Amino acid sequence: MKMIVLGAPGVGKGTYTQELSRRIGIKQISTGDLLRTQMTLDSDLGREIKKYMDAATLVPDELVIKVIIEYLEKNNIKDNFVLDGFPRTIPQAESLDKIMKIDVVINYTTTREIIFDRLGGRLVCEKCNAIFQIRNIVPKVQGICDYCGGKLYTRADDTRESIEKRLIEYDLKTSPLIDYYKNKGILKTLRIDKEFGPHKEEIMKLIFETIGI
Numbered sequence: 001m002k003m004i005v006l007g008a009p010g011v012g013k014g015t016y017t018q019e020l021s022r023r024i025g026i027k028q029i030s031t032g033d034l035l036r037t038q039m040t041l042d043s044d045l046g047r048e049i050k051k052y053m054d055a056a057t058l059v060p061d062e063l064v065i066k067v068i069i070e071y072l073e074k075n076n077i078k079d080n081f082v083l084d085g086f087p088r089t090i091p092q093a094e095s096l097d098k099i100m101k102i103d104v105v106i107n108y109t110t111t112r113e114i115i116f117d118r119l120g121g122r123l124v125c126e127k128c129n130a131i132f133q134i135r136n137i138v139p140k141v142q143g144i145c146d147y148c149g150g151k152l153y154t155r156a157d158d159t160r161e162s163i164e165k166r167l168i169e170y171d172l173k174t175s176p177l178i179d180y181y182k183n184k185g186i187l188k189t190l191r192i193d194k195e196f197g198p199h200k201e202e203i204m205k206l207i208f209e210t211i212g213i
């Protein structure tokens with residue numbers, strides 16, 4: 001299955017996709033994670049990407065498309081994956097259409113209040129990128145990843161100011177993708193307001209029902 005997850009920052013798409021990946025082995029491909037890795041490399045591409053990520057704006061289409069296509073080719077990935085955070089603009093979606101046919105797009109939604117609350121306490125593993133939350137997805141040992149033992153950190157763009165900017169970017173550039181995929185007949189919308197920690201099984205059941213597995 002070739003899947004895309006859409007939704008505003010903080011809606012939970014990374015968290016749900018990581019759990020889906022743990023349960024059924026489908027590969028999560030997060031452009032945010034790929035770009036953060038590029039950023040840490042001492043390269044022209046890394047420095048260019050950093051400019052945009054620091055400003056909490058989208059990285060230009062041609063750069064992201066290059067990063068994702070190279071990643072898919074290098075790792076010989078053709079099927080059984082979830083694109084998390086890509087596409088984020090109509091030109092990105094059109095580029096993707098040229099190279100593959102997507103089976104299903106899940107559009108996750110929730111309220112803005114919940115988004116601010118979640119991102120305000122998000123923690124990420126510096127080694128495996130697993131997502132935690134200080135109130136709702138609490139690691140077994142404080143500051144340490146349950147899955148790989150890596151250190152947890154707060155993303156530089158999880159400040160109130162950056163979250164506001166990223167939500168504006170989402171509304172302007174990414175939300176048109178909802179109609180784009182609706183028109184292709186492959187969009188499924190799932191509103192999840194409950195928190196993942198205490199409601200994990202219920203949420204995963206809903207996701208499995210939505211994708212029909």
Ligand code: AMP
Nearest residue numbers: 031032053057058059064085086087088
């Ligand atoms: P994320 O980890 O998905 O929240 O993404 C973090 C940041 O990476 C975004 O705010 C953008 O600056 C950049 N980014 C991730 N995916 C894309 C994309 N598909 N297009 C442009 N910028 C992206």
